[in-house]
Amino acid sequence: MTARWPSWRTDLAISLVSFAGGLLLYAAGGWRMFLGDGPWSGAPDWLLLVPMTVMAGCCLLRRLAPGTAEGIGLVALAADTMLGGSLGTALIFTQVVYDACVYGRAWLWRANLIGGVAGSVLAAVAGVLLSGDWRGIVLGLVVALVVVLPTVTGISVRQYREQARIQRQRAEETARLAAWERRQAVADERARMARELHDVVANQLSAIAIHATAVLSAPDPSPQLVRRAVEQIRESSVSGLAEMRQMIGLLRDTGDGEGADPAARPGLASLPQLLAQAQATGLAVEAHTAGTDRALPVSVDFAAHRIVGESLTNAWKHGTGTAVLRVDADADRVLIEMDNPVRPGPAATGSGHGLIGMRERAALLGGTLTAAAVDGRWRLRAELPLRHDPAASR
Known part of the structure; x- marks a missing residue:
């Protein structure tokens, strides 16, 4: 799936969908946050599309430069707030914060968490003091929803991905270890079979060699000596072949060997x-x-x-x-x-x-x-x- 749909296409799709959602809220007329008037509240409403467009563009940097994207997003959010605040820009900023926590360095999500909690408390206090009513605490809740909630979600996803990466590494190490153990088992089995062949064949070949040497070393071997040597060589050869067949039968036997013919077992x-x-x-x-x-x-x-x-x-x-x-x-x-x-x-x-x-x-x-x-x-x-x-x- 990753090879057929590269990551940059995913980032572009998220940016376009975010921008389209903001335009939809703007067209529906329900896009203002109603947090009060800002210093630039008298500006035309269409100016709110500028910070929203910049915020949507930050999604293109979600993997490449998440810290830079969040910095630009904070500037765009501040400009949007001074213009009176829009819901679309705030929602896109939650995506930017989430991406910074998931793809950024560790210090970035820690800074987001500490700054988000501190900002929520300060916003709640400021809301109460500026409005003169305890209901002004809702300003702190808005900051918490925009910053703290996506930060916590991003941290959870990041930890999950890190655990998944560790599990994949462990699985790969286990697979490599299992492959090494299989190769070692094959090597040990080959060595064992080599020793089995040595035990089966060496005795008979030694007998064949000594009888052949005795005949060759005799200056004038008699026919009786040659015949006895050949008979012994033949007997050792037949015996060695029989023992090899017995060993092959034992190696092929998948059971415990109790059912094998006792006469065929040495x-x-x-x-x-x-x-x-x-x-x-x-x-x-x-x-x-x-x-x-x-x-x-x-x-x-x-x-x-x-x-x-x-x-x-x-x-x-x-x-x-x-x-x-x-x-x-x-x-x-x-x-x-x-x-x-x-x-x-x-x-x-x-x-x-x-x-x-x-x-x-x-x-x-x-x-x-x-x-x-x-x-x-x-x-x-x-x-x-x-x-x-x-x-x-x-």
Whole structure:
């Protein structure tokens, strides 16, 4: 609406309508205020159209220079009063005062309010003294209607517009914050999915790499060695593809996952397969398990499977000798411990996603995970409670 009807057209329309209203009152003959005779009361009546025209012209400056418009309006009102006073000029002046309070600076509406109240009191006193009758107080009421009332109305509109502006700014800030939070959520989700892919694929790719390296490094590999390596590569590839399909299914699942096929979900029931794959890569594992055949919550079972798999991968990459794995599931929690010697020399490089992912899995379930090198051995301990209140961890 503002683009199709610029503000200057609104100001011009208000000025023309005000002038037309004044002319209508003049033509109807009911335009004098009857406040008494002024110093120039003997002048022709048509001279009252001059200050009225000037007052209507002040409406053109309502946005551009409201203070200047009110100053010119006061001069025109004084001239009109000296000519005897006209209703049209006084009514247009109320519009000028209103515009000054709405569009002018803060000091302008304060000056209008203080001056209007003081002028009303002085006019009431002067009216009583000049007329000798208490009814002369009506002069003060006229000043109040012409100055104080439009000032109060303009202040109310100004405050309303200021509050609306503040609310718009808050809404814009809220929208920007919501957009930032959405972008941050997308970035966090992408990072989480990257760690998921790392957990799913890294174990199998590591096994494929070590078997391929073993065949390539052999000076004269026998057909049996090549066949075993290819069989292990094929098994790791198929297993990795199956786990990726399982992860995609879990990501697509909009429910709680309870309705999914238990056989399609990785968990501690597949612990023997994890150990067999780790041993096939050349890692010596001494496993101690208890209670791994019990029914566990899906989230805990899945997290425990991932933590064990990542722990075995880290033990093969960064350790040497025999890795000791302990998995203990009871009625309250699942305990996972890994202890293996650290390989001497420079540490093997890695992305670090595996350890971050394990910590996040434990934290989401209300559990804990610690991992550190102590006295030449890598020790990992994860404790996953079977019952967790999400609200308690906030």
